[in-house]
Amino acid sequence: MRTGTVYTETVIYSAPEAFVNDVPYQTAIVTLEGGGRVTCRIVGDRVAIDDRVVEVEERDGVPFFRKGP
């Protein structure tokens, strides 16, 4: 699984139609170990800029990351 560091993040309280049942939830842009960035959802503990994160799964084409390893 991919690893990286958090470039930026936010916690969303006001969601579009498709995500209203998920609030609050965290999204982030992660700078990947091998280069490039990806926009993802965060699961588990909240993360902050510069935290290390690891990918846990992909759902409907959206990568989910958590704090770690």
Added chain:
Amino acid sequence: MRDVAVIGVGKTPFGAFPDRDLRSLAVEAGEKALKNGRVTPEQIESFYLGNFAGPSFVGQNHLAPYVSTALGIQDVPATRIEAACASSGSAFYHAWSEVSSGVNDIVMVVGVEKMTSQPTARVSQILAEAGDCSGEMRAGNTFASLFAMIARRHMHDFGTLKEHLSSVAVKNHANGALNPDAHMRKVITLEQAMKAKPIAEPLNLYDCSLISDGAAAAILVPLERAREFSGKPVRVLGIAQASDYLALDQKDDITTFPAVRRAGGKAYRMAGVTAQDIQFAELHDCFTIAEIVATEDLGFVERGRGGPYAFEGHTARTGERPVNTSGGLKAKGHPVGATGVGQIFDLVQQIRCEAGERQIPRHSLGLAENLGGSGATCVVTILGEA
């Protein structure tokens, strides 16, 4: 290239108008501009409509002739421009380019959006379609959350504080309270602005612009013909449009908008002025952080210092370079497709000394910055006395 002047402007109030449809708003603004410029519909040689999402918001497509014919404008080209929140700034740019290049002499541009007939979650969904739907939006982002991520990084890199963001909201509400056509005429305190309910951290309700209905219109002609129509022409001194990636994750640095820098630089060169010459501006404060970043990207203040620049009052109505004397998108309202021409209206009002209680003393050279999405389109326009 020919020099171009704005000879007529018109605008509806911005707000929530349950009894008004898209076309009636557009027609009201258009008719006001015709009257203001002393132009008849038969004289209009080309028509541009700026609109972001009429098909999604109100279920109507083919909007340009839908509006132009209702204004009594027949037979001429009628073209809709869509560039997210920069739709009518871009429509104005294309109208200008037609006059400047000599294709047509008398060109009208109208911007309109009718948003409040949809519930907020649906509005967020429609607005989100202006982001990259294959990636960032699919993950559950909204425009508020994209700008929240920009704010987080700006705070991290430059020490920008929540107080700095909130001071932009306080200033723009103070200005909007003096604007009879503003959506929200309410003065707020810094404490209120800091403590509102969270939307996407670190942004709260008062960091976000409004969901509004409204329309604005302008008529452009060659400068050499301006006196045939209006006693108060305003000159287009510089204008440029630039573009960039939709997705934030494709950018090296999200604390700056390259499209704003490029459009601003080109517009300054065309006008033969520098950032320091600009006396006042209408900047695209869709979120408070966007105004702060725009003051940096346009060179009003050095990179990273936009937060303190706002907080210390330099952009207040009484400051050295007032920003958003209209109330901005924050308080005046943000009917997406109307915003770009709405900014032109506000500059023209100040330059003509018709801004009432909001009138500022140095008002002969103004700049409008209209941003689409999270920076994928930008139009910068510099207007001055003719």
